[in-house]
Amino acid sequence: MIAFVVRRLLQSIGVMLAVGLIAFSLFNYVGDPINNMVGQDTTLEQRQELRERLGLDDPFFVQYGRFLVNAVQGDFGISYRHRRPVADLITERVPATLELSFIAAVLALFIGVPMGVYTGLHRRGALSQVFLSVSLVGVSLPTFLIGILLILVFGVMSQDINAAVGFYLVPQLPTFGRGDTVQLGWWSTGFLTKSGLLALILPSITLALFQMTLIMRLVRSEMLEVLRTDYIKFARARGLTNRAVNFGHALKNTLVPVITITGLQLGSIIAFSLITEQVFQWPGMGLLFIQAINEVDIPVMASYLMMIGFFFVFINLVVDLLYYVVDPRLRADKAVSGGHQ
Amino acid sequence: MSRTGTNQPLLQVENLRVEIPGRRGTLVAVDDISFAIGEGEVLGVVGESGAGKSLTGAAVIGLLEPPCRIAGGQILFDSRRIDNLPYEKLRRIRGRHIGMVFQDPLTSLNPLYTVGRQLTETILTHSDLSEKGARKRALELLQEVGIPAAERRIDQYPHEFSGGMRQRVVIALALCASPRLIIADEPTTALDVSIQAQIITLLKRLCRDHGAAVMLVTHDMGVIAETADRVAVMYAGRIVEIGPVADVVLRARHPYTEGLMGSIPLVGHDVDRLTQIDGAMPRLNAIPAGCAFNPRCPKAFERCRQARPELETVEATEAACWLYEEAPERSGTDG
Ligand SMILES: Nc1ncnc2c1ncn2[C@@H]1O[C@H](COP(=O)(O)OP(=O)(O)OP(=O)(O)O)[C@@H](O)[C@H]1O
Ligand code: SF4
Numbered sequence: 001m002i003a004f005v006v007r008r009l010l011q012s013i014g015v016m017l018a019v020g021l022i023a024f025s026l027f028n029y030v031g032d033p034i035n036n037m038v039g040q041d042t043t044l045e046q047r048q049e050l051r052e053r054l055g056l057d058d059p060f061f062v063q064y065g066r067f068l069v070n071a072v073q074g075d076f077g078i079s080y081r082h083r084r085p086v087a088d089l090i091t092e093r094v095p096a097t098l099e100l101s102f103i104a105a106v107l108a109l110f111i112g113v114p115m116g117v118y119t120g121l122h123r124r125g126a127l128s129q130v131f132l133s134v135s136l137v138g139v140s141l142p143t144f145l146i147g148i149l150l151i152l153v154f155g156v157m158s159q160d161i162n163a164a165v166g167f168y169l170v171p172q173l174p175t176f177g178r179g180d181t182v183q184l185g186w187w188s189t190g191f192l193t194k195s196g197l198l199a200l201i202l203p204s205i206t207l208a209l210f211q212m213t214l215i216m217r218l219v220r221s222e223m224l225e226v227l228r229t230d231y232i233k234f235a236r237a238r239g240l241t242n243r244a245v246n247f248g249h250a251l252k253n254t255l256v257p258v259i260t261i262t263g264l265q266l267g268s269i270i271a272f273s274l275i276t277e278q279v280f281q282w283p284g285m286g287l288l289f290i291q292a293i294n295e296v297d298i299p300v301m302a303s304y305l306m307m308i309g310f311f312f313v314f315i316n317l318v319v320d321l322l323y324y325v326v327d328p329r330l331r332a333d334k335a336v337s338g339g340h341q
Numbered sequence: 342m343s344r345t346g347t348n349q350p351l352l353q354v355e356n357l358r359v360e361i362p363g364r365r366g367t368l369v370a371v372d373d374i375s376f377a378i379g380e381g382e383v384l385g386v387v388g389e390s391g392a393g394k395s396l397t398g399a400a401v402i403g404l405l406e407p408p409c410r411i412a413g414g415q416i417l418f419d420s421r422r423i424d425n426l427p428y429e430k431l432r433r434i435r436g437r438h439i440g441m442v443f444q445d446p447l448t449s450l451n452p453l454y455t456v457g458r459q460l461t462e463t464i465l466t467h468s469d470l471s472e473k474g475a476r477k478r479a480l481e482l483l484q485e486v487g488i489p490a491a492e493r494r495i496d497q498y499p500h501e502f503s504g505g506m507r508q509r510v511v512i513a514l515a516l517c518a519s520p521r522l523i524i525a526d527e528p529t530t531a532l533d534v535s536i537q538a539q540i541i542t543l544l545k546r547l548c549r550d551h552g553a554a555v556m557l558v559t560h561d562m563g564v565i566a567e568t569a570d571r572v573a574v575m576y577a578g579r580i581v582e583i584g585p586v587a588d589v590v591l592r593a594r595h596p597y598t599e600g601l602m603g604s605i606p607l608v609g610h611d612v613d614r615l616t617q618i619d620g621a622m623p624r625l626n627a628i629p630a631g632c633a634f635n636p637r638c639p640k641a642f643e644r645c646r647q648a649r650p651e652l653e654t655v656e657a658t659e660a661a662c663w664l665y666e667e668a669p670e671r672s673g674t675d676g
């Protein structure tokens with residue numbers, strides 16, 4: 001167990017080093033950093049002096065090492081555009097993205113898993129067919145389109161629709177920004193105000209829809225698979241109740257793949273939130289990143305890459321540890337009791 | 342269900358028919374078979390792969406998987422009809438009154454739970470023992486099926502047991518609620534040859550101790566000869582011969598049974614089973630007219646290709662073969 005954790009940690013560090021390398025390369029290969037920093041009227045001498053002061057003439061790996069050492073200490077340099085430490089910019093933006101991603105992930109899991117179980121158990125049921133058809137929409141419509149459609153219905157058209165039908169059918173929901181936030185230390189949360197919560201609804205649905213349908217389809221196919229196994233047949237042959245068989249035995253066996261995919265999906269939720277953030281002008285990291293791309297703000301781009309890489313690596317680590325909790329076969333470090341297999 | 346004092350057999354299967362609806366028409370996998378198993382009796386069921394043995398067993402315990410379905414006949418357990426019971430009623434019979442042992446012990450146990458948890462769960466489902474009482478019972482069962490160091494093993498996971506040990510656990514699970522009938526579908530086929538005999542002996546002893554009858558499906562004529570009281574021989578979805586084990590093994594009436602018995606390996610000799618019969622059993626969608634065995638039967642004659650023989654009593658056994666037909670002609674044959 002310990003050996004496993006240590007091995008996975010080392011691998012994670014390796015991955016982060018690689019991500020760091022890519023992020024760092026941005027500085028050198030996407031335009032000239034000095035050009036990005038100075039004005040047009042700076043002389044060549046001044047440029048050279050700045051170059052030396054920033055250590056840009058040092059060998060590549062020395063610079064890379066310095067970048068890493070700084071990054072580990074939370075120093076990602078100064079944004080070209082905002083003229084403020086990138087670390088500060090990110091700390092401001094991270095809560096917005098994480099809160100949105102968290103709600104989206106909760107929605108995706110808590111709706112996706114039950115729907116998957118239901119459609120797996122009632123394969124031919126009418127409701128299952130409805131779920132499956134709807135999920136096809138979720139998988140095939142691009143996120144930004146879903147976002148725009150939601151804005152159209154719940155933002156732009158809701159009053160007209162309500163007027164037309166004569167009662168309050170479609171609620172009017174915020175389609176822009178985070179609403180009011182409350183500061184808890186450095187973390188700004190939208191969970192504690194009404195407008196903050198309302199503002200979460202449309203973006204989180206938009207962000208969750210794709211993952212939700214993916215999780216539903218995954219759980220469904222895993223359930224179908226597991227329900228065919230001998231141990232499920234044997235559980236039924238022993239007269240266990242349907243509930244015990246379906247949830248105690250079948251669902252638990254679908255968990256390993258579901259945890260994997262869900263973990264990876266959580267990473268993509270955070271990464272892909274940039275589209276949703278753009279559509280809803282959600283003041284998160286994604287929006288910051290898009291702006292940074294437009295303005296070739298390399299330090300911000302590099303740190304964003306590092307952050308996303310870090311989230312992925314971290315989630316993967318957690319997923320691997322969860323396997324351990326779920327599946328006893330992985331827990332057996334040493335082969336016990338000379339059996340086969 | 343209480344034991345009836347009558348001399349009705351424990352299980353009666355009457356004219357059972359199992360169909361598999363498919364895109365290219367409906368296949369009849371078990372075609373009008375009837376047999377009975379008495380209290381405490383061991384019925385061996387033999388026949389080539391695809392003869393319908395497993396489907397018959399699954400039909401009895403109500404676990405046919407769609408699209409397979411019972412299309413006719415009835416199944417009586419303790420003189421009560423069970424083939425048309427609603428799911429919940431049937432569930433209460435499974436495990437409690439009719440148990441089942443599957444072929445592959447490696448896949449029969451849920452890998453995520455300890456064997457103790459799987460045992461206690463089953464015990465608690467069928468009794469009102471306390472959690473603690475159930476665990477005690479589970480421990481006793483493990484000891485009874487010969488798991489060494491059961492106190493330690495009870496908290497281990499299936500993957501920590503060898504194949505033979507797992508099959509012992511499976512047997513313990515099947516016996517948990519002391520069912521009166523056990524359907525054992527090739528319980529040793531997946532095991533090492535060296536432990537097959539142990540498992541069969543164990544199964545036989547336990548069923549005798551618990552007074553359980555057994556429907557023992559196997560390919561192994563040796564096992565049948567040693568274990569069964571009566572034997573049913575299946576071919577292409579039908580029973581072609583059924584009778585006391587000594588008569589069927591030593592004085593086989595049906596040419597197919599004769600072929601099967603000729604393939605019993607002698608001690609010390611390793612003979613492929615069924616080598617005596619040329620050809621293969623017909624597929625379900627191409628069962629020949631008349632006697633289904635006629636293309637392979639060394640004794641086939643004209644009539645065998647025209648009409649299908651029904652089971653007829655031939656001294657101690659019953660066989661479905663025109664060789665033993667005393668009535669000259671039959672009307673309304675279906676072939
Ligand atoms: N779900 C299914 N769909 C289609 N055909 C099936 C299905 N289950 C069984 N069959 C067919 O029914 C026939 C009888 O199957 P069954 O499993 O009862 O055979 P068996 O006598 O147990 O054979 P074996 O010795 O190989 O276990 C076979 O021809 C098989 O192909
Ligand atoms: S009925 Fe004819 S073909 Fe069938 S087993 Fe008897 S002799 Fe052979």
Ligand SMILES: [Mg+2]
Pocket residue numbers: 394395396526
């Ligand atoms: Mg079978």
